[in-house]
Amino acid sequence: MDCRVIEGIEEYRREMRYFLGVTRRWRGQLRRNLRARAMRGSNSIEGYDVSLDDAIALLDNDDEALDADQRTVLEVTGYRNAMAYVQQLADDPDFHMDQSLIRGLHFMMLGHDLDKSPGTYRRGPIYVRDEDRDEIVYEGPDHELVPGLMAELLDQLELQDDDGGRQPIFVAAAMAHLNLVMIHPFRDGNGRMARCLQTLILSRNQILGQEFASIEEWLGRNTAAYYDVLARTGEGRWNPDRDAMSWVRFNLRAHHMQAQTVWFRLRESDSLWSRLDDMVEERGLPSRCVNGLFTAAQGLRLRRAAYQDGADLEYGAANRDLKAMVAAGLLVARGETRGRFYLGTASLRDLYREVRAESRGRVVDPYESLADLPDGPITDTLPNSLF
Numbered sequence: 001m002d003c004r005v006i007e008g009i010e011e012y013r014r015e016m017r018y019f020l021g022v023t024r025r026w027r028g029q030l031r032r033n034l035r036a037r038a039m040r041g042s043n044s045i046e047g048y049d050v051s052l053d054d055a056i057a058l059l060d061n062d063d064e065a066l067d068a069d070q071r072t073v074l075e076v077t078g079y080r081n082a083m084a085y086v087q088q089l090a091d092d093p094d095f096h097m098d099q100s101l102i103r104g105l106h107f108m109m110l111g112h113d114l115d116k117s118p119g120t121y122r123r124g125p126i127y128v129r130d131e132d133r134d135e136i137v138y139e140g141p142d143h144e145l146v147p148g149l150m151a152e153l154l155d156q157l158e159l160q161d162d163d164g165g166r167q168p169i170f171v172a173a174a175m176a177h178l179n180l181v182m183i184h185p186f187r188d189g190n191g192r193m194a195r196c197l198q199t200l201i202l203s204r205n206q207i208l209g210q211e212f213a214s215i216e217e218w219l220g221r222n223t224a225a226y227y228d229v230l231a232r233t234g235e236g237r238w239n240p241d242r243d244a245m246s247w248v249r250f251n252l253r254a255h256h257m258q259a260q261t262v263w264f265r266l267r268e269s270d271s272l273w274s275r276l277d278d279m280v281e282e283r284g285l286p287s288r289c290v291n292g293l294f295t296a297a298q299g300l301r302l303r304r305a306a307y308q309d310g311a312d313l314e315y316g317a318a319n320r321d322l323k324a325m326v327a328a329g330l331l332v333a334r335g336e337t338r339g340r341f342y343l344g345t346a347s348l349r350d351l352y353r354e355v356r357a358e359s360r361g362r363v364v365d366p367y368e369s370l371a372d373l374p375d376g377p378i379t380d381t382l383p384n385s386l387f
Contacts, residue, residue: 005252005366006168012259016212019266026273029294029310030265034211035059039080041220042195048075053301060306074112082108082196087210090203097158099150102185105196109189116188121146126184137231140184141238149183157201173201174251175244181230182238195219212262215254225250249367256366268359272297275351283328288313289321296331296344297352303341 020027036055043050050058050068058068058076068076082105089095107119117123121143128138141149157176167175177198184190195216202213219226233247276290276297292307308318322342325331331342344352 001367002249002252005249005256006170008366009170009252009255009259012256012263013212016259016263016266024270024273025290026269026294029291030269031211032056032059034214034217034262034265035083038199038211038214038216039076039083041218042192042216043072043076043079044220045191045195045223045226046075046189048072050076056300056306057303060309078109078112079192079196082106083199083210086196086200086203089200090210095204097154099147099154102150102154102193102197106186106189106193109192109196117186118189121150121185122187126187128184137236138184138234139237140182146183146185149179150185153179153183169202169205170252170255171248173198174248176201177251178230178233178244178247179240182234182240215251215258218254218258218261222254253365253367257363260361260363264360264363268356269294271359272352272355275355279330279351283330285324285328286321289325292322292325292342293330293344293348296342297348299344299349299352301341301343302331 024030033052033056036052036059039059040050040052040055048071050072054068054073055076058073059080085105085108103119103121110116110118122140124143126140126143127136128140129135130137153176157172177194180194180197181190186193195214199210199214199216203210229247229250233242233244235242273290273294276293277287280287280289280293288311291311292302295306296302302322304318304322307313307322308315311318311321313321322331322333326333326342330345330348332345333340333342335341
């Protein structure tokens, strides 16, 4: 059954690659929104919650997040910087998986708070505490073992990157995630680093783009289940011989269900853009206005700077377009001067709801949908380690 789930994931990837092979004017915005959702999901697991609007603003290097507090902005921005570097590494022919890379990514994430020792391994014991129950649920290995364990993990991942065939990539990436979490090499940020490493491995293996490979959005929506499977797999302390099959299946389920979600969004984006093209033509607006309406129709804030950049306009032309969209009854302005943004009107949001109802299907659990089909042999247990 596990092999069939992997085949299903691969099929979705092939379909998406084929679909995106044709020029799609909405592709850039969809990629940005997916990256923002992944960034938002991963940080929400650690208690740093931002709205999708603010995640997009921070992803665009816009420091004017409207709702998030400064601490959250710093945490999310650090994660954004690390993931931007991961994106650059995706097709780097000189890439090398080593401890300097991992420590550098960690510093990018947490460099704003030197009290957390960003970029350096912990120098003492570490415990994961369940705050609700006020009890320790996991104890990391002795800090003196950390450099050696990390070296062994990264050596194995380097071999995977070189030959690409030791394990199915979805399994190898999941196990890297698990092992980094269980080693718990840093004083803080271990979960985000593990999810970052998982996405890096998938991106390096050309699983479409980073935003199509990540399961961080899904994990953010299923945080309780994520913590539960980690707790059951770890059982309180480092032990690489423990069975990790439930963890691997959890990740395969996440990949399959996230792929379904992204596939629906591709179809939805294509339909929405086409409908908006017709709408701006009927109202005599420039066709470039679709760039802004695509954002606003989805209930997101449209900022002048983002519209200007997306449509490749001068300041004055962007302002004239926005005023024209307001006059056409498609946008409404909120706020003043630097804080001004635009929202879609009821008619625009109604159009999006129609498109969404037509394009979206029900996301299903692949293990449930395959449960009644005959299956070949599967591995009953998987060591909780690559090494």
